[in-house]
Amino acid sequence: MKRCYSILVLLVLLISACGAAPNRSSGLPRVLAVESFLADIAQNVVGNRLTVQSLIPVDADPHAYQPSPQDAAKITDADVLITNGANLEAFLGPILQNSGGKQRVISASAGLTPRSDPSGQNPAGDPHFWLDPNNVIKYVENIRDGLSQADPAGAAQYSANAQKYIGDLNSLDAWVKSQVQGILQARRLLVTNHETFGYFAARYGFTIVGAIVPSITSGAAPSAQELAALISQIRSNKAPAIFLETGTNPQLADQIASETGVKVITDLYTHSLSAPGGPAATYIDMIKYDVTRIVGALK
Template sequence: MLSKSWLASVALSLSFVAAAQTPIPVTTSFSILADLVHVVGGDRVAVTPLVGPDEDAHVFEPKPADAKAILQSKLVVTNGLGFEPWMGKLVKSAGYKGASVIASTGVVPRKMDEDGHTITDPHAWQNPANVIFYVNNISKALSQLDPAGAATYQANSAAYVAELQTLDAWAKTQFTSVPVDKRKVITSHDAFGYFAAHYQLKFLAPQGMSTEGEASAKEVASLVRQIKREKIKAVFLENMSNPKLLEQLSKEAGVTPGATLYADALSAPGQPGATYLQMARHNVTALVTGLQQN
């Protein structure tokens, strides 16, 4: 007959196994970070993005359910660089005391002028070389939270870094087909500064760094004149922006918008930008096609 103490020890062992297999709940500020956490964490994490696919983090307004998601998390991952000004207040109101990580830590911030002020550009993920920092920071945070999975996180992040380097090399090769003086693009808002600097492109946008701002009629008219003067055909809508402004600009300038670019959010599953790698390859391919028409 089995002793009660033996049965109790087996039950305790099984409870430890079950606990070890329970995915770590992680909340990220937006969809791109959710993908990176999933890549690094694999089955050991369960990820919830507050701002989902095709949604705009610039105009996001947290709901009570978002505070609840944070409170139930073991790790909160943010972009930083001023991208989520609402996040600090949300974490505080939720009473969250758990671990957190700023994914962009280590990235050299890009500065930009907007309305006569110098601000920090938060869209650092648009340069694949910067995403290496994101991935390593996420791996470190998960390893500290879950030492038993550290080897898994490190292996996953190392494999992904290799994929990012392959992506970067491929993208550079793609843009060599376009003369530097033809590398001019019109997009909805100024989200591609890191991308532009890395691949030697020039992006022009009627809106500034945030989609919250409204472009004036004077700014739109000036951009229309520039499009006509420089014969820019590469005009692109973004998946999380209101298309009306750019559609108006395209009509006045006499150009047809190209494929949708993914700027601040991934696409829904099954669409061209469902993961960071897919998003980046789609954007590069679409941009090269558009630039070749300039």
Template sequence: MNKQRLLLSAAAAAFVAFGVAGPASAETLNVVASFTVLADVVKHVGGDHVKVSSLVGPNGDPHEFEPSPADAKTLNAAKVVFVSGEGLEGWMDRLITASGYKGTPVVTSDGINMRTMVDDGKTVTDPHVWNSPVNVKVWVANIEKALSAADPADAADFKANAERYTKVLTELDAYAHSKFDKIPEDRRKVLTSHDAFGYFGREYKVSFLAPLGFSTETEASAANVAKLIEQIKTEHVKAYFFENSNDPRLVKQVAKATGAEPGGELYVESLSKANGPASTYEKMFRYNVDQMAAAMAKSS
């Protein structure tokens, strides 16, 4: 090796030794979210600084999810864990115990104006907050705060990402209003599998009727189904929808007894696979709005 090459090699070694070989890259945070909708929002806020895993997969039901040993391993390796909270992830405490995870999950729904509902004679909190983009703005703020605490070096990026995505959520809210506000309120009625659209209904004055309560783990009694059928007939509900993450047989049974027409499939608690129509939260929300608005307009 000649003298010039020796000098270049020595200089390169010095640059590496003193950390000036190139710009330092921050560590990518290993993040876990409980289900796909939340995971997508975390990805938008975290950007390139996070690697996000969703415990419940596409088209999965977060109420009836059964964690596996692989899920325990994924959770144990996480730097930050996000849940929506309010009873949605009833399996999370068991998984934390099994995994040995030492942290405390971030409850992204903290600060949302929660609604209550009567389910099987009991007053419960409705956990399906994400079906209103107004609520998801609160998610975004809580996610930004948690990621910034875990990775202060990238806090400015998290803030910029959060602000950008909040604008998207504002646009989604305006889009829904543009579709529903022109439909008479007495026509904004939909039959679905279970009571998961309460926050959507509150924002856009849509009435949802469902044979099941807030959780798909419950079972509808014959008396409640009969009462629902009578209510649908009385209120002239014209369209029914089944959901991507649970069994459509009961809602089809109710629809057959009432004459309601199929409106299609809604994505309520889970995103579709990447090649489906609801592979992100933004696509999911727009898709649901379009499906429901089209059915209501047809019945009007």
């Protein structure tokens, strides 16, 4: 019996060594990013020094995410937790309170000024900073600075990696601008599932015609009056398309399309990367994929 128990303990130790704590044996911090796109951004900063894990599975919606007990354990086990901030991850509050606050939390968007929520329901403002690559430069700087404090021996490497990746983000911004020039100004019109593209629109000269869920979160359902108002906005602006993110139920968009004749694009990656090997497996590929779909639908 005692021997069985020892084997069981050994197994549990082995499993936890394989699963949750890839950086523990090296003495390096265990870094967990909440969203998959944040994990990719952070991985570019840490390079080959350590591996950044991500918490929310691909295609899951952070606004509506229900953490499992395993998620809570992963968070408690992390030395550094990277969040988007601006109240995107409302589910984190109780877990962080229970975990005793021992992990360093890097809020990637700290220092950026949020645009206000058009619905007025979210005092923290619009959290979708990352859909403008210029805001992600600030994310990179915050992640670099936070990790350099958690792991001072890696600071020079983090700084060099961050500088290179910021160069890639500047190139991405120039690429988006060049692509958007292919759309007539009068057709740079966005209708989305919820208010996701505010920062993107401001940077690249789009007008937000409206959203099916007129809020910066995805949870609410629109009233009949709100839907009717959106349909009349789409008609008066001659918006060519509705853009949904992967995983969104297209029923309301299809209903609006049948009344207005707009196209429905159902596969933008906005809150999550694609699975590895998919069309949006990195943050930079996610932006390129979305811009290509938007330009294709509005041209």
